[in-house]
Amino acid sequence: MIPKLRAWKKYDSPEMFRDIAFIDFNKKLLGVNYKVSKLTTRLDIETLDKFILMQSTGIKDKNGVEIYEGDILKLHAIFLAPDDKIGYLEYSPKYGYSIIFEGNRLYRQEYWASTNKLNYEVIGNIYENPELLREDTKND
Template sequence: MRQIKFRAMLSDKYYAHPRMVPWDELLERFDALHIFDEYCMTLMQFTGLLDKNGREIYEGDIVKLHQVVLSPDDKIGWVEYTAQYGYSIRFGKRRCRQSDWATDEGANYEVVGNIFENPELLEAYK
């Protein structure tokens, strides 16, 4: 069973500048009833998957994907959730569904940042 947890991008109302806060810190430091009204800019859910380095993959993460069979070049995209496709990696206007990238033994994916703190990583791939 997939573990349900989140992380949040908190606004500068709480910190000196917006900051990504992991699940444990959210539970420990914030009142769940008020965090979304006052501090939370965006809430991101854990996909239940780990990258090749064992790092948890969340919505909004920027990942580098290398699929030996489909493409010899690494691709950079971001993880998003939609009701129609579930979790997928977006490469500009193209989409790689979770069923394609999360189960392919020939694929390697690695979290290299997130869309809030590292948007420049996607500039070359738009």
């Protein structure tokens, strides 16, 4: 399986790139396709240190949207609370992809990925939509 990645450009003009052409880890280069117009794209090559890479979980939300590291998820699960909860997806070697809720509560992959996918929805990501997270949930 080839991992799917997206990249957040940290510097200059911050932007999310979902169309990565290549990554050369030896030369520390990243090639991204910029959409110039409706029909035209341009390949730009930049240094890898300008980007934060995020891998897809391979799981889709209730709307068929692929879930990546850094995504902000709205989760409705009665066992957590009767209200919707919002958290962001983070990867750790110990727990895998986990949803971090306010107060740094962890909802491990083995639980959220195996439950009914109708319970969660991608509503943004931590780079483009940080305002969706409560102050005590943000990862600075």
